[in-house]
Amino acid sequence: MNPFSDFGITFANPWFLLLLLVVPVLSFLKGDRGRAPSIIFSSTGALRQLGNVVQSRTGNFLTALYFLGLTLLLVALARPQTTKTISHTEASGVDIMIVIDVSESMLTEDYFIGGRRYNRLETIKQVTRKFIEGRPNDRIGIIAFGTQPYLVSPLTLDHDWLFQNLERVQIGMVEGNTAIGSAIASACNRLKDKTSKSRLIILLTEGDNNAGKVSPETAAEITKTLGIKFHAIGAGTNGVAPMPVVDRAGNVRTDMFGNKLYQNQEVHFNEDGLKKVAQIAGGHFYRAADTKALEDIYSQIDQMEKSKIELTQYRQYRELFPWFLGAGLALLATEFLLAQTVWRKIP
Numbered sequence: 001m002n003p004f005s006d007f008g009i010t011f012a013n014p015w016f017l018l019l020l021l022v023v024p025v026l027s028f029l030k031g032d033r034g035r036a037p038s039i040i041f042s043s044t045g046a047l048r049q050l051g052n053v054v055q056s057r058t059g060n061f062l063t064a065l066y067f068l069g070l071t072l073l074l075v076a077l078a079r080p081q082t083t084k085t086i087s088h089t090e091a092s093g094v095d096i097m098i099v100i101d102v103s104e105s106m107l108t109e110d111y112f113i114g115g116r117r118y119n120r121l122e123t124i125k126q127v128t129r130k131f132i133e134g135r136p137n138d139r140i141g142i143i144a145f146g147t148q149p150y151l152v153s154p155l156t157l158d159h160d161w162l163f164q165n166l167e168r169v170q171i172g173m174v175e176g177n178t179a180i181g182s183a184i185a186s187a188c189n190r191l192k193d194k195t196s197k198s199r200l201i202i203l204l205t206e207g208d209n210n211a212g213k214v215s216p217e218t219a220a221e222i223t224k225t226l227g228i229k230f231h232a233i234g235a236g237t238n239g240v241a242p243m244p245v246v247d248r249a250g251n252v253r254t255d256m257f258g259n260k261l262y263q264n265q266e267v268h269f270n271e272d273g274l275k276k277v278a279q280i281a282g283g284h285f286y287r288a289a290d291t292k293a294l295e296d297i298y299s300q301i302d303q304m305e306k307s308k309i310e311l312t313q314y315r316q317y318r319e320l321f322p323w324f325l326g327a328g329l330a331l332l333a334t335e336f337l338l339a340q341t342v343w344r345k346i347p
Contacts, residue, residue, distance in 0.1 A: 009080055009082060009320070010081050011078040011079060011080055011081070012078070012079035012081060013078050013079050014078055015078075016074060016077040016078040016079075017074070017075070017078050019074045020071060020074055020075075023067055023070060023071055026067070026070075027067055062338060062339055062343060065331050065332075065335035066331075066332065066335045068331055069327075069328045069329070069331030069332035069335065070328070070332070071328070072324045072325075072327050072328030072331065073325065073328035073329070073332075075321075075324045075328075076321040076324035076325040076328060077321075078321075079319065079321045080319075080320040080321055080324060081317045081318060081319055082317070082318045082320065083315055083316070083317055083318075084315070084316040084318075085315050093135070093137040093138040093139060093157075093196070094135070094138045094139075094196065094198040094199070094200055094305050095138070095139045095140075095191055095196040095199045095200065096138055096140045096141070096155075096199075096200045096201075096305075097140075097141045097142075097143060097155070097187040097191055097200070097201050098128060098140065098141070098143070098202045099142075099145065099183045099184065099201060099203045099204065099205075100121070100125075100128070100142065100143070100144050100152075100169060100205075101121075101146075101178060101180075101183075101205035101206060101235070102121060102145065102146050102169060102170065102171050102172070102173055102174060103146045103176050103177060103178040103206070104171060104172075104176040104246065105120075105178070105206045105208075105267060106119065106120045106121040106124075106206060106235070107119050107121070107171055107243055107244055107246065108120055108236055108242070108265070108267050109244070109262075110236055110237045110242075110267075111123040111290060111291050111294075112291060113126065113291055117242075119244075120206065120235045120236050121169070121171060123235075123291055123294065124235060124294070125167075125169060127294050127295055127298055128166065128204075128298075129163060129166060130295075130298070131298040131301075131302060132159055132162060132166075133159070134302055136159065138157075139155040139156060139157055139196070140153075140155065140156065140159070140162060141154050141155040141156065141190055142166060143183060143186055143187055143190070144169050144173060144174065145174065145178075145179060145180075145182065145183035145186075146173075146174035146176050146178065146179070147174060147175035147176065147178075147179055147211045148175065148179060148182060148211075148212070149174075149179070149182050149183045149185075149186035150173060150174045151186070151190075152165050152166070152168065152169055153165040154190065155190065155191075175211075177210050177211035178205065178206070178208055178210050178211060179209065179210075179211040179212025179214075180203070180205055180207075180209040180212070180216045180219075180277070181212045181213075181214035181215045181217070181218060182211075182212035182213060182214050182219070183203070183205075183219075184203060184214075184219035184220065184222075184223060184277075185214045185218075187201045187203075188219065188222050188223055188226055191226070191228050192226050192228075198229070198305065199226075199227070199229065200230075200231070200305055201223060201228055201229070201230050201231070201283075202231050202233065203230070203231070203232045204233045204235055205232075205233075205234070205235065205274070206234070206235055206236050206267070206269055206270075207234045207269050207270040207273055208268060208269070208270040208273070209270070209273060216273065216276075216277045217277065219277075220277045220278075220280035220281035221280055223281040223282075223283070224280065224282045228281075229283060229305070230278060230281035230282065230283030230284070231278075231283055231284050231286065231301055232274045232278045232283065232284070232285045232286070233286045233288050233294070233297055234269055234286065234287050234288060235288050235294070236267060236269055236288075236289070237267065237269070237289050238267065238268060238269045239266065239267065240264050240265065240266050240267075241265065241267050242262045242263070242264055242265075243262065243263060243265040243267075244260050244261065244262055245260075245261040245262065245263055271287065
């Protein structure tokens with residue numbers, strides 16, 4: 001581990017830094033050992049009158065230049081460098097069209113999130129958002145459908161914009177019957193001319209086709225012919241479930257306190273019909289009777305339909321040792337010249 005890496009500096013030959021331990025040893029030895037006396041006195045009493053010996057500031061300065069220059073040369077041997085990492089990411093994502101049923105039956109509140117009751121559409125929107133967040137490299141589009149399909153968002157990598165459009169998906173944005181075949185055909189049309197190696201349709205519906213000019217079986221055959229992968233998710237339960245009371249304008253009715261009015265209504269799920277569609281398309285059928293099942297289904301699809309990501313990293317090095325080498329030699333040369341000229345010592 002390089003302790004200088006956090007500062008953007010690395011060393012090609014870090015073991016040379018151990019030689020820096022020699023510098024304080026040399027400094028100690030140089031200060032402890034002096035030259036042999038040129039004149040020997042029998043007594044130093046006569047010299048005491050000259051006053052106390054004061055350490056030469058000139059000598060300290062020259063010594064500092066010498067050891068600083070030596071330190072810089074040793075650092076230069078370790079070859080200091082600055083590094084710059086360049087990353088190149090090449091992502092080969094999946095093109096996904098999410099097809100969401102917004103017929104009136106999707107108002108049925110047979111899902112729970114955090115102990116609170118939610119209708120089918122709101123649950124699908126929340127779980128779909130988590131699915132999209134986990135696939136940042138995929139182009140994803142959304143189609144809402146009732147009696148006719150409605151393009152909420154074309155294929156896009158701008159998932160923030162996609163989330164904004166997902167929030168716009170509401171019951172009543174198109175007429176309230178269920179045209180599964182037309183919705184699948186519309187998704188195929190959005191994917192047919194794309195060059196992506198992997199294309200996918202995810203259909204979320206209560207499963208009972210009762211409108212549209214294209215039958216679900218015919219749309220499934222188109223899907224298979226185009227080589228588009230297909231996953232059908234059946235949302236909701238069979239039997240009696242609470243459903244908000246809706247007026248003729250499609251608005252949910254409330255009581256005098258603002259609470260929604262409910263009525264228990266028998267709901268039917270055409271599981272056999274969706275299974276047949278998935279089989280013709282060569283895809284998969286899933287049953288999402290509750291929120292946990294829906295989350296698990298999305299997780300399975302996420303694992304099956306993986307995006308391919310290739311990450312390539314390059315490192316650029318800039319050598320700093322010439323600067324340390326030049327500075328060290330300059331300091332040593334300065335110390336030598338000053339010691340031999342201006343501050344030359346005479347024995």
